[in-house]
Amino acid sequence: MAPGPTTAATSGLPPRGDLAGRRHQTGTDDERWHVASGDGNGWVYCTCGGQHWGLHGAAGLLLTDGTHVLLAHRAAWTHQGGSWAVPGGALDSDESPVQAALREMGEETSLDPSGLTPFDEWVDEHGPWRYTTVLARVDGRPDITPDHHENDGVRWWRLDEVTGLQLHGGFAAAWPSLRDRITRAAPPIGPDAPLP
Numbered sequence: 001m002a003p004g005p006t007t008a009a010t011s012g013l014p015p016r017g018d019l020a021g022r023r024h025q026t027g028t029d030d031e032r033w034h035v036a037s038g039d040g041n042g043w044v045y046c047t048c049g050g051q052h053w054g055l056h057g058a059a060g061l062l063l064t065d066g067t068h069v070l071l072a073h074r075a076a077w078t079h080q081g082g083s084w085a086v087p088g089g090a091l092d093s094d095e096s097p098v099q100a101a102l103r104e105m106g107e108e109t110s111l112d113p114s115g116l117t118p119f120d121e122w123v124d125e126h127g128p129w130r131y132t133t134v135l136a137r138v139d140g141r142p143d144i145t146p147d148h149h150e151n152d153g154v155r156w157w158r159l160d161e162v163t164g165l166q167l168h169g170g171f172a173a174a175w176p177s178l179r180d181r182i183t184r185a186a187p188p189i190g191p192d193a194p195l196p
């Protein structure tokens, strides 16, 4: 039995307590830091015939250096487990998609998202529900590890490798638009690139 979900299920607590502590240590003056209340957790039964996670919608973060993207490999027990997707999750009621996407990245990976620079976003609009993919650039491709039981791996993929992966359905549908935004708006970042 997988240790992550078992721990979460038996504790009765959302799997976020460690994050609240870490945030405390790093300070809360940056308004983009948001301590999750979890009031968005729940399913929306959508007019598209599907059901989606996030009562106020959901958001994820697509991190890129202009040539690669960071994707998370979803643990087997999750919805569409075994597929690759962006780190993400449900919005809280008082949270913007950008805030939620940055928070989720911080919760699900070892990356500190406070220094990230979002440069675009793409919305998959369903009417009663929407998923916002926030695109953010990072200098280089830092080593990032999964930090949440939802994912059993994270890694960088070249843009042309992504369509060959087993992708989460929502991400697969969004990828052509996301890739277009990356190639148009996020040139490779190097030591000579101007600061944002």
Ligand SMILES: [Zn+2]
Pocket: 046, 047, 048, 049, 050, 051, 052, 126, 129
């Ligand atoms: Zn829908």
